[in-house]
Amino acid sequence: MRVQHSAWVFDKALNKQTCDELIRIGEEQIIEDATVDGGKQPAKKTRICKTGWIYDPYIMDQIMEYVSTANVNAGWNFDYDIPQAIQFTKYEVGNHYNWHRDTNTDISKTGGATRKISITINLNDDYEGGDLEIDSEDHYWTKNPRKVRSGLGNIAVFPSDTYHRVTKVTKGIRYSLVVWVMGEPWR
């Protein structure tokens, strides 16, 4: 699939007070090392960070408002259904997440649905490294990774089949929320 805008960012969509509160709640929810592929294994090589789940309908409503706007403004106009729970992620020094896509490999396990829209929300900015990068694969031979604008309270929205990564955190702790919105496979 080719799209004109491979990500859509809302600067400072959440204020500092909300972000701090989410970090506080998230820290209480941290239960696990991140897993990949539906929790089959903690993938030490591809993803190293800690995650937890946040169930907050109020925040979710806010996020989904931004998703709806991004979907129109970026010109994607994807059909989508409901989001999965909000994942709280904590990347400490040395943590990272290698290049990957969020789309589901086997949709028979998810009732025929796939992740269609992915959202990353920065809850803080007092760290170094930990950049979210995407690559819309404009060229076959030359990769062209681009840094997604980050900042406290920023909400980045992108199609789930876009390759992306989080570079190694070199200083401090990076807190973020991640949400995936499900829907029917693109058609």
Added chain:
Amino acid sequence: MRLKHFVWSFPEALDSAMCDRIIELGLSKQKSKATVQNKEENYRESNVVWLNDKWIVEELIPYIYTANERAGWNFQWEPVESIQFTEYNKGGYYDWHRDSFEEPDGTGKIRKISVTINLNDDFEGGDMWFDNALEYNKTDPKKISKSTGGITVFPSHVWHKVDKVKKGTRYSLVFWFKGNPFV
């Protein structure tokens, strides 16, 4: 887009008599040098002719329906498109590219399904390759059979190329079927 199948082929779907007839038809028309939208470098060397012969499209349509279903794409598409007859002479090639563009055309449609038909196989080189790049930074090109009459159907955004023809001439038909942007 992650696809379980990124190419669906029907080997020897058209018989060689029909392929010869199409080659004859294509050669009877005025050909022009192929052009591509991307102007940054010359990465295509071939001649093309546009055909208007609806019977060829009609012959092809059932294969597209079948491929779209069996490959599990289930894309919305529209069975209207012109046909490109392409001729790759010795030295002719088409480097890695995708058939779809980032923006829809003037009518709001995008290319969704591409089709290639091999009209002959008495040439060397000129192999067609596909790559769905399932992992970032890793290419994994796959070659398809070039036997006469083979129909190959693939989503237009899948990377593909045609190797340089080393001997003889490679004749093929190329179609792009449009549809609404992916939803």
